[in-house]
Amino acid sequence: MGILIELGSYIKLQRTKQEMTQGELAHGIVSLSYLSKIENLKTEASPEIIQALCTRLGIQIDNSLESTIQEKCKEWYGMLFEVNDKEEITSKFKEIQSLMDSNLTESLLLFEIHKIRYYLILGEFDKALNKINELNEISGTFDNLHLYYWYKFRGNYNSANAEYNQAMYLYRLAEEKSARLKIDENEVADLQYVMAITHSKLRNTLEAIDYTNKALNVFMKNYNFLRCAQCHNVLGISYRRIRMYDKAIKNFNLALHLGKLNNNKQLIQLTNQNLGHLYSSKGEAKEAIKHFKEVINDEEVHLVERLASVSSLVREYYNVYNFEETKEAIKYGFELLNQLKNIQQYKIFDYVLNTYSYLMKEEYEKFEELVIKDFIPFLEKHKDFANVIIYAELLARHFEKQYKYKDATKYYKVANFAYEQIANI
Structure with a gap:
């Protein structure tokens, strides 16, 4: 699609950004209906009209800057692709944005679409959604490359909101588009990796292994050890789920090794967390506790990861009747939780944390009310069937101890139903 045709989308974006009405922009240049046709790509305006509209918007037409803008955009897109310093990403973004605001460029739409990814990296989910809604109005004008990133980044947004079925639908649309485009193999591998993660979240274990291996082949070929380590973690989780423990441990150990080569603490401790879950599922509490404590004791690790490991540690201590350590872990967990915005x-x-806190204090009515009315419905809503099993069984065993066998049977059935959901996914 040429720049003159694409300009309609550009004008619409710049006009709305400046909070200018169609009437204000069109006045004395073109009719309202003709501007509407330009913005909706129903007509190709003359260079004179383009110049007049751009002048009113405060945009210059300077083709000499096109290659500079493209180069800067390419660099910024690469920064979003890998894990980079957020301040550097933001600094580069501001630099490009100032060029976009004052120059007519073919790079605008792709830049705007990449803003979705940018806002997700910064954790600004509202801004990402606003950008999606804003671009949705002109998405009918996107070419195949625009559509590829449009589908992929919307998939990223859905994934960040735990809407994994919708994310997978969008990733598949992106995958279809990638087959028609000459996209860099690292970009294709990145799509395969996020699809592997999404399959893993949906408990499509064999698909998760398949897509991870596709991505891993590319990352290995290009000596991208960080991405290789991420792939080995997904493989480890997948093999753990189908009880191929030796393969799982092999992949987690590879991830640990690569994490240490990169001196990447987040990756090392993510792997320790996964090893903790593996040994927990094997019933080896001592080993599980050792790995969870590795994560918790590393203050360089993100707060959320440490909180996830504390939550797992609480459960592990409780299951081996080490109630003093359970109480200490709960206390520390609440301290971390209070630091979250x-x-x-x-x-x-x-x-x-509250579930086990009520159990420790023997506040059984509060425990029952929390798990029955809030916790299990929350897990069911998010289709987190693995945790439904854990907490439905915890509740059932509690009712057994209280000689409430009817209630115990009810929640064993809830756990069994969750088992069936995992088996059917």
Whole structure:
């Protein structure tokens, strides 16, 4: 699609950004209906009209800057692709944005679409959604390359909001588009990796292994050890789920090794967390506790990861009847939780800590009310069937101890139903 045709989308974006009405922009240049046709790509305006509209918007037409803008955009897109310093990403973004605001460029739409990814990296989910809604109005004008990133980044947004079925639908649309485009193999591998993660979240274990291996082949070929380590973690989780423990441990150890080569603490401790879950599922509590404590004791690790490991540690200590350590872990968990700005986003940790806190204090009515009315419905809503099993069984065993066998049977059935959901996914 040429720049003159694409200009309609550009004008619409710049006009709305400047909060200018169609009437204000069109006045004395073109009719309202003709401007509407330009913005909706129903007509190709003359260079004179383009110049007049751009002048009113405060935009210059300077083709000499096109290659500079393209180069800067390419660099910034690469920064979003890998894990980079957020301040550097923001600094580069501001530099490009100032060029976009004052120059007519073919790079505008792709830049605007990449803003979705940018806002997600910064954790600004509202801004990402606003950008999606804004671009949705002109998405009918996107070419195949625009559509590829449009689908992929919307998939990223859905994934960040735990809407994994919708994310997978969009990733598949992106995958279809990638087959028609000459996209860099690292970009294709990145799509395969996020699809592997999404399959893993949906418990499509064999698909998760398949897509991870596709991505891993590319990352290995290009000596991208960080991405290789991420892939080995997904493979480790997948093999753990189908009880191929030796393969799982092999992949987690590879991830640990590569994490240490990169001196990447986040990756090392993510792997320790996964090893903790593996040994927990094997019933080897001592080993599980050792790995969870590795994460908790590393203050360089993100707060959320440490909180996830504390939650797992609480459960592990409780299951081996080490109640003193359970209480200490709960106390530390609440200290970490209080440091989070948005507790709603990490509500699961609040539920876990309160569940075991009520059990430790023998406040059984509060325990029952929390797990029955809030926690299990929350997990079911998010289709987190693995945790439904854990907490439905915890509740059932509690009712057994209280000689409430009818209630115990009811929640064993809830756990069994969750098992069936995992088996059917």
